[in-house]
Amino acid sequence: GDSVTQMEGPVTLSEEAFLTINCTYTATGYPSLFWYVQYPGEGLQLLLKATKADDKGSNKGFEATYRKETTSFHLEKGSVQVSDSAVYFCALSSQGGSEKLVFGKGTKLTVNP
Amino acid sequence: EAGVVQSPRYKIIEKKQPVAFWCNPISGHNTLYWYRQNLGQGPELLIRYENEEAVDDSQLPKDRFSAERLKGVDSTLKIQPAELGDSAVYLCASSTRAGVVSYNEQFFGPGTRLTVL
Numbered sequence: 089g090d091s092v093t094q095m096e097g098p099v100t101l102s103e104e105a106f107l108t109i110n111c112t113y114t115a116t117g118y119p120s121l122f123w124y125v126q127y128p129g130e131g132l133q134l135l136l137k138a139t140k141a142d143d144k145g146s147n148k149g150f151e152a153t154y155r156k157e158t159t160s161f162h163l164e165k166g167s168v169q170v171s172d173s174a175v176y177f178c179a180l181s182s183q184g185g186s187e188k189l190v191f192g193k194g195t196k197l198t199v200n201p
Numbered sequence: 202e203a204g205v206v207q208s209p210r211y212k213i214i215e216k217k218q219p220v221a222f223w224c225n226p227i228s229g230h231n232t233l234y235w236y237r238q239n240l241g242q243g244p245e246l247l248i249r250y251e252n253e254e255a256v257d258d259s260q261l262p263k264d265r266f267s268a269e270r271l272k273g274v275d276s277t278l279k280i281q282p283a284e285l286g287d288s289a290v291y292l293c294a295s296s297t298r299a300g301v302v303s304y305n306e307q308f309f310g311p312g313t314r315l316t317v318l
Contacts, residue, residue: 092243124309131205131309132244132292177243188257189307191243 090115094178094192101168101199109163109195111152111178119180121145121154121161122189126175135163135176168199203227205310207293213316219281222313226274226295233270234307235278236292244292250276280315288317 095110113119123135123145136145141156150165161178178192206225214220226233231252236244247266249257252273261268265284270276280287294307 129311131311132294133309134306179243188246188249189244191245193241193243 090119090180090182090190092178092180092190092192094176095195097175097194098196098198101197103170103199103201104167105199107163107165107168107172107197109176109178109197111161111163111192113159113161113178113180115159115180115182115190117182118156119182121152122179122181123150123152123161123163124177124179124191126177126194128174132177168197170199170201173197173199205293205295205308207291207310207313209313210311211314211316213318214283215318216285217282219279220283220315221277221279222291222293222315224276224278224293224310226276226293227308230295230297230308231273232296232305233276234292234294234296235268235276236294238290238292238312240289247278283315283317285317288315290314 091114093112120139122137124132125135126132136147138145138154141154144153152161152163175194175196177194179189181189208223233250235247237247238244246260248255248261248268250270253270266280268278290312292309292312294309296305296307
């Protein structure tokens with residue numbers, strides 16, 4: 089079945105450091121790919137998405153590129169802030185629409201001042 | 202615009218007791234989802250509703266779990282009886298009608314953290 093594997097955490101960085109969180113997937117067909125973020129005490133929020141190969145999703149300085157050849161969707165940010173501390177989830181939807189999201193286990197990011 | 206509302210936020214019960222969670226989706230959202238998130242894991246879909254109809258309940262443990270969405274708005278998820286392994290965060294999400302070729306963003310509530318003793 090469909091699955092998502094993401095980098096195990098936790099990840100601890102200093103402010104202004106470069107961030108990469110790796111995500112790879114297994115799916116039939118052409119899934120849509122997502123990154124969700126969960127800030128402490130809050131619900132999951134969609135951070136960015138890409139719906140076809142070579143698409144780049146971006147939001148709030150975060151970016152991820154849909155790489156079909158490597159089945160990857162790595163999350164990057166050039167300069168993290170303390171406010172980026174959260175848990176990040178990679179997810180896919182294999183049916184194209186929003187019928188079902190399959191999530192990775194999540195990666196906890198802590199950014200220190 | 203109000204987001205997805207869930208209650209209670211926390212619930213502690215003893216095993217074999219019943220428990221219920223309530224969800225109020227974003228106004229106008231036809232599609233409602235219940236997910237379970239175990240500690241250290243990503244959310245897993247339990248059931249999806251299109252209006253009043255449960256269109257995907259394949260992951261719902263039907264021997265002890267039940268759900269309803271009367272009038273296609275609010276939804277209740279029930280566990281009876283609860284087991285130790287049911288301890289988790291139960292998330293509700295909603296979206297506009299699920300599309301075939303386009304993605305309709307799912308908006309998540311804050312969740313209900315259930316602890317079964």
